[in-house]
Amino acid sequence: MRLPRVRFTVRTMMLAVAAAGISLVACTRAIEAYDAYLFRKGWATRDVVGLIKAVNREEGTVSMTLGMDDGLCAGDDVYIYREEPEIRYIGQARVVTVTNEWSVGLIAARPRGVEVHVGDQVARFSWDHFRRLSLPAGCRRGEVPERAPSPKSGIASAESGLTENGTDGL
Secondary structure, eight states: OOHHHHHHHHHHHHHHHHHHHHHHHHHHHHHHHHHHHHHHTTOOSSOEEEEEEEEETTTTEEEESOOGGGTOOTTOEEEEEEOSSSOEEEEEEEEEEEOSSOEEEEEEEOOTTOOOOTTOEEEEOOHHHHHHOOOOTTOOTTOOOSSOOOHHHHHHHHHHTSOTTSSOOO
16 A cells, blocks of 8 residues: 555656756756846956057057957957066056957056056956955955965966976875
């Protein structure tokens, strides 16, 4: 007499698993649709980094190695920064002309006394990048840290832990 009850329980579990699978698929599709919505609205879905090829100081424009192949569109804002000797914010540029491999941007904002040079890096960050940003230890929201840690310092410390043959000694 217990056998039909067991069969009913298994059947119920099968329905529960099927319902969970359908809801997971629906959730995944909703996330993909939201990402597509943000992309159409001009929000970047991935980070892209390039270099400045030329600077026209009279017109206030820069030529960049980012283009449509990197997902850049006219009207996008990109950040200009320099990594040597430490990471330094140079300014922002608004993209006005885009081809597949390069683009031209109008310098929109930069600190006083800072010049844009050939070889400076440009980046367009995704909305997820800003969501994941964390503050340095001891810094509260709204405060600007005196000096941001360089990502190369983490690489250097990881390389210093390697032995001469390139392994970590394990």
